[in-house]
Amino acid sequence: MDYRPELVGGHVALDLVNTVAWRLDDRRRVDRLADPGNLRKWLTATGLKPSDRGVRTATYDALVRCRETAYAVLQPLAIGAEPSSADLAVLGELVEEAVRKASLVSIRPLIWRADSIADRVRLSVWRLFEDEDLSRLRQCDDDDCGWLFLDRSKNGSRRWCSSADCGNRARARRHYQRRQTGALA
Numbered sequence: 001m002d003y004r005p006e007l008v009g010g011h012v013a014l015d016l017v018n019t020v021a022w023r024l025d026d027r028r029r030v031d032r033l034a035d036p037g038n039l040r041k042w043l044t045a046t047g048l049k050p051s052d053r054g055v056r057t058a059t060y061d062a063l064v065r066c067r068e069t070a071y072a073v074l075q076p077l078a079i080g081a082e083p084s085s086a087d088l089a090v091l092g093e094l095v096e097e098a099v100r101k102a103s104l105v106s107i108r109p110l111i112w113r114a115d116s117i118a119d120r121v122r123l124s125v126w127r128l129f130e131d132e133d134l135s136r137l138r139q140c141d142d143d144d145c146g147w148l149f150l151d152r153s154k155n156g157s158r159r160w161c162s163s164a165d166c167g168n169r170a171r172a173r174r175h176y177q178r179r180q181t182g183a184l185a
């Protein structure tokens, strides 16, 4: 199937976490980046890699490590829980590793440069924690989706990763249930 990256997280680090589809359903879970063509598309869509040249397996492995480390810390935060200290420690190591190799380009605005794609992604995870108000971090209301996003709506009412996707499915389900109840009444 033709993969079109959906960048709905509100931050590139969340879009990375969301490259796992149906995260909460063991039978349906799919790693979109496992396919090299998809990985290239995702990197181009996010601007992490301007050209469409090949990506090394090492990059994929590093991205997956970064993605799962970020998810382990972000998912509890999204549902109002606390991440474990073990997961925080792993995240800390990952960020330190990237910062050590990065060079400071500008202080205002703050811009870091990293040569490898993996380090750029690690830095973006750090920037998510540095720059964003994580009290706005949410997990999609769908039972199986598991995508994370920053709710930037004024009244903090966003419930779905995508209203066209998970939101629509929920509306259709509610509609169907209402009709069923109506038929039984």
Ligand SMILES: [Zn+2]
Pocket: 140, 141, 142, 145, 146, 147, 160, 161, 162, 166
């Ligand atoms: Zn969703």
